[in-house]
Amino acid sequence: MLIRTKGEIPSSEITPKSVYMNRRKFMAAAAATGLAAVAGESASRLLRPSSAQAAEDKLTTVKSQYSTPGLTLTTFEDITHYNNFYEFGVNKDDPSKNAGRLKTRPWTIQVEGLVKQKKTFDIDTLLKMKPLEDRIYRFRCVEAWSMVIPWVGYSLSEFINACEPLPSAKYVQFISLADSKDELLPWNAGISWPYSEGLRMDEAMHPLTLLTFGLYGQALPNQDGAPVRVVVPWKYGFKSAKSIVKIKFVKNQPSTTWNDMSPNEYGFYSNVNPNRDHPRWSQKRERVIGAPIFRQLQPTLMFNGYGDQVASLYNGMNLIKEY
Ligand code: MTE
Numbered sequence: 001m002l003i004r005t006k007g008e009i010p011s012s013e014i015t016p017k018s019v020y021m022n023r024r025k026f027m028a029a030a031a032a033t034g035l036a037a038v039a040g041e042s043a044s045r046l047l048r049p050s051s052a053q054a055a056e057d058k059l060t061t062v063k064s065q066y067s068t069p070g071l072t073l074t075t076f077e078d079i080t081h082y083n084n085f086y087e088f089g090v091n092k093d094d095p096s097k098n099a100g101r102l103k104t105r106p107w108t109i110q111v112e113g114l115v116k117q118k119k120t121f122d123i124d125t126l127l128k129m130k131p132l133e134d135r136i137y138r139f140r141c142v143e144a145w146s147m148v149i150p151w152v153g154y155s156l157s158e159f160i161n162a163c164e165p166l167p168s169a170k171y172v173q174f175i176s177l178a179d180s181k182d183e184l185l186p187w188n189a190g191i192s193w194p195y196s197e198g199l200r201m202d203e204a205m206h207p208l209t210l211l212t213f214g215l216y217g218q219a220l221p222n223q224d225g226a227p228v229r230v231v232v233p234w235k236y237g238f239k240s241a242k243s244i245v246k247i248k249f250v251k252n253q254p255s256t257t258w259n260d261m262s263p264n265e266y267g268f269y270s271n272v273n274p275n276r277d278h279p280r281w282s283q284k285r286e287r288v289i290g291a292p293i294f295r296q297l298q299p300t301l302m303f304n305g306y307g308d309q310v311a312s313l314y315n316g317m318n319l320i321k322e323y
Pocket of ligand 1: 082083084085086087141142176195223224225236237238239240241242243
């Protein structure tokens with residue numbers, strides 16, 4: 001994972017070497033497949049959507065009791081141009097340039113594993129399943145930067161109930177899109193696709209865990225994980241899998257992308273915790289993306305500030321050891 005700002009830790013020191021070294025491969029693959037040409041067009045569309053496009057993408061929302069009050073929002077521009085979406089490149093501005101390639105319709109989520117019966121949900125059915133709420137959350141990346149994002153969605157628990165998991169299901173795994181023909185992902189970044197993440201069942205059922213379809217009142221831009229992702233506001237951002245195509249209910253802790261790659265750096269829980277540094281950098285402070293210079297560095301909050309709501313999920317656990 002990366003930080004590119006001058007004076008901070010260079011990408012090469014934060015990103016696992018295999019990923020960093022693969023940037024060259026990505027550039028070559030992008031050139032070979034014409035990705036760069038497609039990117040220019042889609043990036044400008046996302047930056048300045050035509051009024052027809054903006055109207056089409058607009059979501060009808062209601063207020064939410066779970067929104068975090070009193071925060072200054074990160075701009076739409078920063079939220080959509082400073083991304084981690086390694087399927088589309090390793091630099092922060094790569095996803096906004098390259099994710100136009102992602103086709104978000106038709107789109108389904110398959111439900112598998114320990115469920116009453118396998119099901120497939122169409123994205124447009126999911127969008128209408130419950131009222132979409134505006135939820136402002138703090139968003140904290142493991143790379144020690146943060147944003148405040150007005151997401152749109154409803155509690156993942158609503159969807160999980162519709163999936164009808166069996167009592168034996170203890171964890172849920174989220175699997176992102178990967179094109180078997182490798183057209184979408186002409187490179188591998190040192191990561192074996194599809195991207196996958198997981199939560200314990202009680203974490204997934206917590207009302208703050210959001211099945212997310214949009215931000216700033218409109219459908220998710222591709223680079224932010226269109227058409228549907230998960231957001232877990234008290235955990236580091238990598239727990240929030242984007243562009244989900246499959247959800248699996250399982251008995252044992254599932255394997256997850258970053259934990260598999262570097263288990264001593266990226267734990268399964270990955271709760272935001274200022275007392276548990278990453279082996280290569282401190283987690284005590286965070287850089288607020290887009291904030292005025294004098295307010296850019298702020299202390300990291302335990303559970304990203306959501307401790308009152310979620311700390312009890314971890315009663316009896318040693319959060320330094322089980323990071
Ligand atoms: N999901 C997929 N499929 N691929 C990714 O590379 N990156 C993760 C997470 N979900 C990632 C992903 C990481 S490291 C972070 S910090 C957040 O997405 C970034 O979300 P954002 O770009 O919307 O801020």
